[in-house]
Amino acid sequence: MESLMIYMPIALALLGLIYMIIKKSWVMKQDAGDGKMKEISDHIYEGALAFLNAEYRLLAVFVVIVAILLAIVSVVVPTTHWLIVIAFIFGAIFSAFAGNIGMKIATKTNVRTTQAARTSLPNALKISFGGGTVMGLGVAGLAVLGLTAFFIFFFHFFMGGAWTNTMDMTIVLETLAGFSLGAESIALFARVGGGIYTKAADVGADLVGKVEAGIPEDDPRNPATIADNVGDNVGDVAGMGADLFGSYVATVLAAMVLGNYVIKDMGGAIDDLFGGIGPILLPMAIAGAGIIISIIGTMLVKIKNNDAKEAQVMGALNVGNWTSIILVAASCFGLCMYMLPDTMKMEFFGEGLQEISSMRVFYATLVGLFVGAVISSVTEYYTGLGKSPILKIVQQSSTGAGTNIIAGLATGMISTFPSVLLFAGAIWASYAFAGFYGVALAASAMMATTAMQLAIDAFGPISDNAGGIAEMSEQEPIVRERTDILDSVGNTTAATGKGFAIASAALTSLALFAAYVTFTGIDGINIFKAPVLAMLFVGGMVPVVFSALAMNAVGKAAMEMVQEVRRQFRDIPGIMEGTGKPEYDKCVAISTKASLKEMMLPGLLTIGFPLIIAFVPMLFGMNHLAIAEMLGGYMAGVTVSGVLWAIFQNNAGGAWDNAKKSFEAGVEINGEMTYKGSDAHKAAVTGDTVGDPFKDTSGPSMNILIKLTCLIGLVIAPILGGHATETGLADSDFETVEQNITITNDIAEATITYTTLENGVEVTKEETFSGTEAEIEAKLKAFEASTTKVQGDAKKVIKKMEVIKE
């Protein structure tokens, strides 16, 4: 029986999207200011659109190629259904559409925020945060809508809308994985391409504008200034949005896969109010509830006092954020109690089946919420203005750029200590509470506040842009002061948002990793097998090389920008006097082209390695389960190393940035107040130059790398695994297997008698092996794997197996 509960998330997602549309039209109705402001805003909007269009063209090519590959795979490999191609395409479209909404609203909100800042700070916050809210709800709403709609469709298509067995549900979820893969592929383009774009424009604008020509930041005479402002949107808005869209979808998917596994552990079917799929629906329900909760949270973000400072603005954001977290906790409690059986059975590797109460699942969700909240504090500590690590970097700046760099690197490195202990503790705790289902639900609960997190995140670059527009359109100083307050808060939320994004990527990857193991049907991933260990090494290396490629890409793209800006300064008459008009669009085009070109190699690395590991050994006839284990080792290597490098790079970059900013208000070094323009400040600027690609390009790219790696693994899993094999067969189709094992000697002979279904006819067969006990074990294992293969319609099924070793 199908429950109406399955439609709940979709209804909530639609509600969220409706609210988004209302909010969007409200923002659009706000005053967009005078001619000059509008003109600048239009430049940014057009630049952003130009990037999006170029990106979408490239994406379209990419999506078509991958879709064809997936289609070939789905034809050749009988365990893969062609509908995965459709899911993939829609995943990509939904993610791109969400990014589109975010970019458009962000580039429309910026100028309205500037205009509002002319009247009051509360108004400016209301509008900039309103824009962020549109972005957040667009991402979360589309993610839940797409995922749920496809789930319902596949649930009806493969299972007729009613529970049959866990094998059928596995097919449903495997096909659904295509949606997640599509979403994450877009994230690769948005995050990595966007990261390269934003830093190429930033570095290019600064190197020639600030350093060579000596004109201030955001000066309209600088041809790269529009590209720089577009970059903020491309990187921080669209990139972050696509990243979290991908995490959101992947987390919920992984939790659903593991929910199906819980049902399997409980005997293949459960009886509940939700058509027997309560544990599978739960993560979707939590995600749906999160949308409504986020709306409530965003409504609470407001200030009343026009003389408010950073602390009050931050406080307003915190009220909204913490309310969301607490409400999500409450909804998790309610949903766990309502939707899960009172006690479940879960298989713990090496420990057997255990009884798990729904309360323990709730505790696991609390672990996720805890991690999401604490990681932000950890990030804030290591990168926050006035905190001890930043003060140390400031001190070390007095002896030059070298010591500043060392201090920044060391800060980033040390920050892995609490972060990793937090993650390790979270894995341990959520697993102890409710197995890998608990780990996945911890991630789901954390991600439930995605809309709220994104609203907080996106308001930063919007305010940053608003400040830029105020500068370029030569507003009264008070306007810039107000936008600066918002911008400053935005810088903090950008850093903590990165922490949240890493935590989400880490937990998502772990959940996907667990789902991968269940999909392939391997017993586990034993790193004492040399090929697995070798792949763990290779996996560990990939994030390091990826980061290097991303950093080099920024360097190359920035150099192109530098040359273009120099050319314009040289060739356009009157540009420095403000009489000649810079060709903004040329700079935008360079950033766009360079970023998309330069992201090819890292992208290829991300996608290529898992494919090589999976398919090359297959060509050499290697055992599929052995390959699955190797690929698992690779995934673990990428995840562990990727998380470390993400934390290291993000926090080092954030720390350098704020160490540099510390000089703006003045800092005390060796008893003397030191300001902008001092040698120490110059050293800090050098540090920030290194930190820029760290925190805005290579660092955030790690999130995509680890999630995409695990997703590719998940999509390949059915090709490698033995499980999908039992396709379309209910547990009840199997007779209980009987074994008689007697061992009296090292060298033994084993006879296996088994009954198979061949083209619907039962056939009894016999096979004899001999060898040592270990050899026999190995052969039996191989035999079991082979007898669970599906060969066209001729399903070969063990109905009875008797093993005698004497």
Next chain:
Amino acid sequence: MESLMIYMPIALALLGLIYMIIKKSWVMKQDAGDGKMKEISDHIYEGALAFLNAEYRLLAVFVVIVAILLAIVSVVVPTTHWLIVIAFIFGAIFSAFAGNIGMKIATKTNVRTTQAARTSLPNALKISFGGGTVMGLGVAGLAVLGLTAFFIFFFHFFMGGAWTNTMDMTIVLETLAGFSLGAESIALFARVGGGIYTKAADVGADLVGKVEAGIPEDDPRNPATIADNVGDNVGDVAGMGADLFGSYVATVLAAMVLGNYVIKDMGGAIDDLFGGIGPILLPMAIAGAGIIISIIGTMLVKIKNNDAKEAQVMGALNVGNWTSIILVAASCFGLCMYMLPDTMKMEFFGEGLQEISSMRVFYATLVGLFVGAVISSVTEYYTGLGKSPILKIVQQSSTGAGTNIIAGLATGMISTFPSVLLFAGAIWASYAFAGFYGVALAASAMMATTAMQLAIDAFGPISDNAGGIAEMSEQEPIVRERTDILDSVGNTTAATGKGFAIASAALTSLALFAAYVTFTGIDGINIFKAPVLAMLFVGGMVPVVFSALAMNAVGKAAMEMVQEVRRQFRDIPGIMEGTGKPEYDKCVAISTKASLKEMMLPGLLTIGFPLIIAFVPMLFGMNHLAIAEMLGGYMAGVTVSGVLWAIFQNNAGGAWDNAKKSFEAGVEINGEMTYKGSDAHKAAVTGDTVGDPFKDTSGPSMNILIKLTCLIGLVIAPILGGHATETGLADSDFETVEQNITITNDIAEATITYTTLENGVEVTKEETFSGTEAEIEAKLKAFEASTTKVQGDAKKVIKKMEVIKE
């Protein structure tokens, strides 16, 4: 029957040590130059001795504490023998003694090299390389001597000098692990403390001397200059020596453990010409042969032409090195054929027993030699003058320190790509050839050339010092030119030597890791268990934090040095005019004290984490095998991450260094020749400042971190593992176990009937379990583990076990 072959390595080690003594007295007989040169040399010698003495005092305290801990463990835990304490102390003493020999000869050879350089380049090379040879043979000779002597002693003590069974041999090797632990502990002090020392002195001397006071490097007016020269010896000679001493011993030990495992796989005993321990003796024999081969290799290192340049000197070193490698390959072939059974049986996890020919073991050793040779080329490519990565960094220096730093970081990061693929390929190939025994023998073969590698390595800092003495004693320019040629070659060999040290640490750790698994008796390390995965994360984090601590330590120590040098410039009258004498010893004392103080925290991290992981869960009553798996996950995390960070930091540091040096001869940037003193050069100097602690402190420390972590795991293993358990019982003491398993239902009852020996009396007991199949499995596993515990004399042995599940 005991074979004389067991004494072969000890005889060869003694031969090597005798040759070393002869070579040493030859070096000491050489002319040590005039009064001024002698005075400076004595300062360096005394400074080095002062460091050694301070280090030894600290070491003595450390050794006593660890010895007491080990003694307590050996009393409380019946599977650990108190002789491990003796082995540990001697391991520490031997390593310290080897370091002492190296430091003394290096600080005596430097001045003699300067003096020889007054006559000719060939003479200078002969003497500086002679000093290096003494160092290399001292380390290798003492390592083989100590390890072999203790093996023979324990073999007689525990087994009466004749084969009994693999259990007894396991006790022998476990006790022998103490020697290795002692050696590696010293390496921790020498490498980490030495690394901090050398950079604190270097940075301190440069910051005040070169930058503030504007006097050249090695100027005798700089109070820190002696400390700087001492630092070269402390870091590059003693540190590298202790590192390779530790690798050498650990590799051979691990190969012996796995050799014992081969014998176990072959039924617990083999019949060969070597008293049945051929596979165990083989790694020692290879090590012994390597000493003699290294002597031959060092004899070939000479040049004849007084007008020779770097290329000829490098060529001479290469002749010696490649001859050694080829001879080791030949000796491996001979020894494998002679000492191993024609075919062996080895257990491959998940694949059962396989037949392995002795030829395949030889192939595995070739893999090791290949890795040792190729990793040097890889390192040379990424850090060598004139190579494309360095040229790119030079180009990026033109846009400032920021871009120089980014380029250097990226180079170090990208260099992990070929290095890790090489290691991963080596693991795979050597395992495919001959299982983990093959991996360990690959490492052993690579390490056989240790004496030669160290001779090449140590000659660099000796020449560097010789140049310093020439400068300080104001010799003719030709003298400095000649020592500069040697120094320049020494810089290249220092970089490639670091590559060799990483490769040796990586392979050694893998071998130790494999030995660990066999010691604990676990089936493998399954990272799909959440606690194991959590520990993989934690392990991955430790090298990152360790590196940060080491870098910060350099910063702190350097600051103390800076203040002391400033004080002397201020307080000592006439110091800048050369009439006042700087207080060199004060600077030496500061470096010594600071380095030993600052290495405490990273040291604690290294030793503390594995102990916490092993013993804290034990207090909470966690299953020992589960803990063993967690600790294994931690070890794997440390190894994978540590190898990556070692490569990254060493190569980034080496690249920055040579990018800076490129400016000395002049480089072409954007079509213009650019030299020292240019802005680009200043940017490159900043890069080198960052690179210094990377390549000389935190990078090389990674080797020790990963080896020591795996060794601590190995020593803890018997406490965790089930195997040691069967202590003193031959395989024949066990009756064949009988099992009857019939499964017809999910819920089952199991009855186990078993016979034990209690105080020599056979007692038959019965125990009944019930539960699901998985629960029964878990209980049976726990039961089996418990019945193999040794409790004093009351050995509880399964003699017959019958399991009936219905």
